[in-house]
Amino acid sequence: MVNKALQRLVSAVNRRRMKLLLGIALIAYVASVWGNFVNMSFLLNRSIQENGELKIERKIEEIVEPLREKIRDLEKSFTQKYPPVKFLSEKDRKRILITGGAGFVGSHLTDKLMMDGHEVTVVDNFFTGRKRNVEHWIGHENFELINHDVVEPLYIEVDQIYHLASPASPPNYMYNPIKTLKTNTIGTLNMLGLAKRVGARLLLASTSEVYGDPEVHPQSEGYWGHVNPIGPRACYDEGKRVAETMCYAYMKQCVLLPPFSAVAGQEAWPSERCSSECKGMGLLRSTVM
């Protein structure tokens, strides 16, 4: 009897324990499910938020990228690359004027002098020369391009003048013979005046046409030529002859001293008569015109 009562008591206690344990297990299970649910909803929220942010970032990127592209293009156009230029000390660096510097010979001379490290000013009326011949220097601190006709006086400070401004091929110089004459006479006088005023050396680009229809081949520097003053090419031939005469007159009066550069490196004119204080004068007769 006692045993049975004891067994009933134990089983009743066990049942209660079991219920308690089951209750605890249920609570634990519910808690863990709840925890997972909270975690999941947090993660879900985060991923939704991240997704949203990503979408916004992508949208911003889509708008900004073309703008960035435009900025890159602008930067490229501002930071133009120039051909390599030597560094020259202030003492060695010359301020050089090239008239007709946008033409064939002038633009190559511009390249050479720029790359040697000098300061170059190109003056041209673009009659036959083109801006594109020197455009690769535009904006360089050592370079300046002036649209100017040498028939008008020019007031700038320079150390050397290469006077090349003149139409050079028959159709061009015969197109307006009076203008060709003015360019080679008044233009040359203006450049000689400038050279005299600022104490600059001057080189005149002449032409083998100063020999006219020569009777001697090849022509030496001593040959005076065979020119028809009223022939169809006279405006150029005689214009350049007068230009040479004017340069020689300036040199003879010791305003300018010959030459700092001449045909094949030879002196075109004797220099004995000039004092050493005088500045330079040069003549270049091209033989290919």
Ligand SMILES: O=c1ccn([C@@H]2O[C@H](COP(=O)(O)OP(=O)(O)O[C@H]3OC[C@@H](O)[C@H](O)[C@H]3O)[C@@H](O)[C@H]2O)c(=O)[nH]1
């Ligand atoms: O009135 C004028 C005429 C012409 N010019 C310029 O002078 C330059 C002449 O160059 P071109 O390319 O026509 O000819 P080239 O370079 O071959 O001539 C070169 O060699 C021959 C010489 O007689 C020229 O004086 C010299 O410039 C051009 O840039 C032209 O626009 C002027 O600046 N003013």
